[in-house]
Amino acid sequence: MVAESGISRGRAIIKRGKLIKIDVSFREDRIEELKITGDFFLHPEEKIDELEKSLRGKSVKEIREVIERVLENAEYVGLSPDTLVEAVNQAWKRRN
């Protein structure tokens, strides 16, 4: 399944009332691309792009700090720093 050396992909789906799906591609242990989708609420909505952009290039260990910073003044339902960290970690564990 290895298409390019060092690249792996993982997906996680977390359902706690609302659904969060995360698709991540990793280069070695760093996030290369990620997409967060789901039926959650996040105000302002554009924070999602900022979140995805800020997480690129980060290692799994570094994500909590980034997520907490980006979402600091945001309001959300069905999405939180904890669930996002959990989802990325799941995607990391399940990568192929």
Place this chain on the structure above:
Amino acid sequence: MELRVIFDKKNKAAWNMALDEAVLMHLGELGPTLRFYGWFPPAVSIGYFQSMEEEIDLKKASELGVDVVRRLTGGGAVYHKYELTYSIVLPPPPGKILDSYRIVEKGIVNGLKALGVDAELSGINDIVVGGKKISGNAQTRRYGGMLQHGTLLMDVDVDEMFSLLKVPQEKMKDKMIKNVKERVTSLHNLGIDIEFEELQKIMGEGFKKALNAELYEENLPDKVLSQARKLEVEKYGSRKWNFKR
């Protein structure tokens, strides 16, 4: 507060979403505005953060002549067929965004009460009757204004809805359909069969009371309609927007 009210008809999905946004863009000139509308052809709208391809069976939608559109607001996929939809644009009230959903949701609760239905708010964005969902609501803040829109189910065809929606685990689909049938209700299921136009008027009174507003009927100026036409073509009718996630 004076609240402009528009009793609209059933429109195409892209137009409905475009007009919601155009009204929001012109809040300053229009003042607080409430619009009731429906969907024809029937449509599935997805939430701002959802993936079109993952949520909707697009082949099935095309076969059934069902429109698809991405909303400006978060939340889940909704099949709009037998329903009344409202959208309201207001100056943002002070306080938390998430606390403000219910200010508007009370309009629907009041309207239902006038129909003899005892409804209550559930979570941030649902209205339930006897624990079963009858209305979903979603909000966004943009252009210095607040837009909230939501549905009121007049009837529901859960099997048809699930023929259009994809589920994370296909083998769980039958169980999910059964679950949704138990958790969702509609005016029809509650023994209320009412004309779309009449329901708009009753819900209008509900919002009037909830917002302590004076209602006045006035159409939207051409400027707003042109803006909506532009958004209909360039945004809500475009692949770029609808498939952006």
